[in-house]
Amino acid sequence: MRLPTFCYRASTRFSKLKRWVMDVAKRRGSKRAKVALARKLAVILHRIWVEGTTYRWTEAGPITA
Numbered sequence: 001m002r003l004p005t006f007c008y009r010a011s012t013r014f015s016k017l018k019r020w021v022m023d024v025a026k027r028r029g030s031k032r033a034k035v036a037l038a039r040k041l042a043v044i045l046h047r048i049w050v051e052g053t054t055y056r057w058t059e060a061g062p063i064t065a
Contacts, residue, residue, distance in 0.1 A: 017040070025033035048055055 017037075020040075021033050021037045024036050028036075044055060047053070
């Protein structure tokens with residue numbers, strides 16, 4: 001998934017990530033929430049890059065065959 005696509009989906013879909021950012025914005029303000037989101041997305045993207053995995057939007061458990 002390309003970075004612009006990832007960022008767009010993170011901002012438009014309702015997910016745990018969006019809920020988390022909204023909670024941070026309510027507690028700490030929108031500027032800090034933007035920085036926190038940028039850092040969290042950077043960590044997620046780094047882990048995807050290092051591990052070669054894909055991001056799951058839902059909390060699906062491991063797939064068993």
